Amino acid sequence: MTRAENVYRIVNCRSCSARVIWTVTNPELKSGHPMMVDADPHPNGNILLARYPSIEHEPGKPVPVRATVMRPGQIAGARADGNVLYRSHFASCPHADRWRKTNAARHAKNGSRR
Numbered sequence: 001m002t003r004a005e006n007v008y009r010i011v012n013c014r015s016c017s018a019r020v021i022w023t024v025t026n027p028e029l030k031s032g033h034p035m036m037v038d039a040d041p042h043p044n045g046n047i048l049l050a051r052y053p054s055i056e057h058e059p060g061k062p063v064p065v066r067a068t069v070m071r072p073g074q075i076a077g078a079r080a081d082g083n084v085l086y087r088s089h090f091a092s093c094p095h096a097d098r099w100r101k102t103n104a105a106r107h108a109k110n111g112s113r114r
């Protein structure tokens with residue numbers, strides 16, 4: 001049953017219906033934000049997932065999954081420690097350009113020049 005600890009709740013991407021896991025980066029911070037990660041570990045993955053029971057969450061709701069984006073220098077060590085690494089769904093979603101457009105619109109509003 002201990003294996004279940006490493007099984008995360010899988011949902012489907014609203015754009016492409018791929019299997020993904022909703023995670024939160026820096027859940028303990030106000031700056032934390034949700035991130036979609038591919039449900040299957042990836043050989044070029046750079047994201048470490050962990051359950052974070054200490055983070056405040058609604059009773060009965062799943063424990064938040066914390067996503068830590070590894071720096072290039074940390075990846076080999078994390079794998080050597082037996083961790084599996086995941087990949088951001090932003091990198092693999094065939095509809096990611098739609099997401100980017102949303103981001104681009106937001107940047108444009110902030111006055112960035114191109």
Ligand SMILES: [Zn+2]
Binds near residue numbers: 014017018093095
């Ligand atoms: Zn997708």
